[in-house]
Amino acid sequence: MLVVVRDNNVDQALKALKRKMQREGVFREMRQRRAYEKPSERRNREKGEAVRRARKAARKAAQREGLIPGPKKKVLARPGMPVRSTGA
Template sequence: MKIEVKNDNLEQALRVLKKKLQKEGTFRILKLKSHFEKPSEKKKREKEENVKRFKKLRKLKARF
């Protein structure tokens, strides 16, 4: 990943970097791996994520 710093504007370059990392899901992965998650909690979380994803897709399909 390459971020260009234009006109010595480091703050803007950091914002662009953070946005790219967030879009890739890097922060989410770091948060999940920062502590141990019991297998039952992992299954529950994944199931909730799948339900959320399914509802979102159904909502988008109903639009069109």
Template structure:
């Protein structure tokens, strides 16, 4: 990943970098990898995340009609 600093505006480049990292899910991945997670806990967490995404998608679909 590469961010170019234009006009010596480091703050803008830093914001841009943080935004890209957020979009790619790096902060979430770092938080999850901070400690070891047992496989059973990982499966439960992923199932909950999947259910949360599905509920959000269903709310959006129901809102459109």
């Protein structure tokens, strides 16, 4: 893993390194390896992860096909635009 330090800005490089490590799953793996995991526990964990991935893939496919509504889109107020109240 390579992180370039520009203008002696170590803080920015460290932040970039942490972001890359987070994306690669290094922190998650370090946390899992702190203690011994029994083979049966490992199988159960991996099976649960596979089920979660399959459910997520099925949900995404159903959203693409229009069978279920997609995630709600966030409406951000732009500068200069009046903010409407909900009128309660």
